[in-house]
Amino acid sequence: MPHLLIKDLPRYECLIEAAKEFPDLDPSSTEAYLHVLHAGDELAGVAERSLARFSMSQGRFGVLMLLWKGGDSPSERTQCGCAPAPRTPAELAEAAGVTRATMTGLVDTLERDGLVKREPDPDDRRMMSVRLTPKAEKFMEQYLPGHFKLISGLMAPLTETERRTLVRLLGKIQDHIPAGTDAAAPFPATA
Amino acid sequence: MPHLLIKDLPRYECLIEAAKEFPDLDPSSTEAYLHVLHAGDELAGVAERSLARFSMSQGRFGVLMLLWKGGDSPSERTQCGCAPAPRTPAELAEAAGVTRATMTGLVDTLERDGLVKREPDPDDRRMMSVRLTPKAEKFMEQYLPGHFKLISGLMAPLTETERRTLVRLLGKIQDHIPAGTDAAAPFPATA
C-alpha cells in the first residue's frame, strides 16, 4: 500500500555520493521527492490504522465522504458553491480518480456491509444511484469528529504560517505535474 | 493505489464551511493534510506510469533499489556509512516496511521475470539469499538516469531554498507521527 518501498530514507550524504555515479541525480530534488512520498505514506498509514479498527479502508471511507451530505435533490447536491456531489458509480469513479471497475468493487463491499444502497435510476435504466444508509450516516457522525481531531494532532507540529507555506510549496509542485500519462520516458520504451 | 480517493481537493472556503458543523475540523490542518497526501499520490502516479511502460511497479522497483549495488561480501554491503544492504527476504521486508508474505510475492514475480535469483544460504538452510541478475543490472543502468531526470523535473518548480524548507516542514510532521498502531481512537472501538 505505501508508495515508497523504503522505510528509512537515505541520508543526504548518500544522495551526494550516489550523484557522483549518476550525474542526473539531483540530491535536493531527490530528497524533496522522497520526503513528500514518505510523509504521504506515513500520514495515510495513521489514518488507515484508525479506520481499520472499524473494518474501514481509505478507499471505502473516501466513497462515504463523497456521498456524505450530498442531499437528495439536485439543488441540495451543491455544497458551498462546489460541484454537485456524485451519485452514480460513474460520477463517483470520476470524482475519486479511479476506474469504474474499482468503484463497482468498493460499492459492492459497502453494500454488503449495509453502508450504501444501490437504487436503479427511474429515468435511465442503465444507471444506478448510490446512497448512504442510516447506518453509514451514524458511522460518519460518530467517526468524523475523532478523524478531524486526529488530523489536527498530526499537523500540530506546524504553526499556521508553516502550514500555509507547506500548502504553497506543494501547490507549486502539483501545478506543474504533467497530466495523464504523458510523462517523458526515461529511455525509449522500444529499447 | 492512491491514498486519497478525491481527485479535486475541497476549496478552503468549503473547509471553513464544514468546520461550522464539525468544531473538531481545523481548516488549515485539514488543508495541509490533504495536500501532503494528494501531492504524494500525484508524484507517485507519475513515477508509476513511467515504470509501467517497462511492466515495472513501484513495489518491485523498490526491491530492485534495495538490492542495487549492495555488493556480495558483507564488507561491500555498506554504502557510504549506511546500514548494510538487505539480502534475505526477511531483511528486504524489514527494510521495505512490508510483511514477509508481501516480499515473497514481490520476489516471486521478479524471479519469474528473470530480474532476481533466489539462492539457498549455505550456512542456515532456513534462509534464502536474493540477488539481482545481469538483466536487472542492465535495466537499472538504463532506467535510473531517466528516473532521476524525471524527479529533477518534478521538483524544478521549487528553488533549492524552497526544497530545503519543504523537507524541513515535512520532517517536523514525520518526527511527531505516532509509531505503529497506537494512534488515538476517534471513538471507542467498543462503542
Add this chain to the structure above:
DNA sequence: TAAGATTGAATCCTCAATCTTT
C-alpha cells in the same frame, strides 16, 4: 454505435496458518 455497469483475470498487499530448520 455509444454509455453505464459489471465481470473475469491479473497484480499487490495483508493476516493467519504451515513447513522446515535451528
Add this chain to the structure above:
DNA sequence: AAAGATTGAGGATTCAATCTTA
C-alpha cells in the same frame, strides 16, 4: 520453542471484455 520462508484466503486495484439500455 523460535525463526525464516511460504501458502491460502481475501481486499483493493487495473485492464479488457461483456451485458443492457439509449
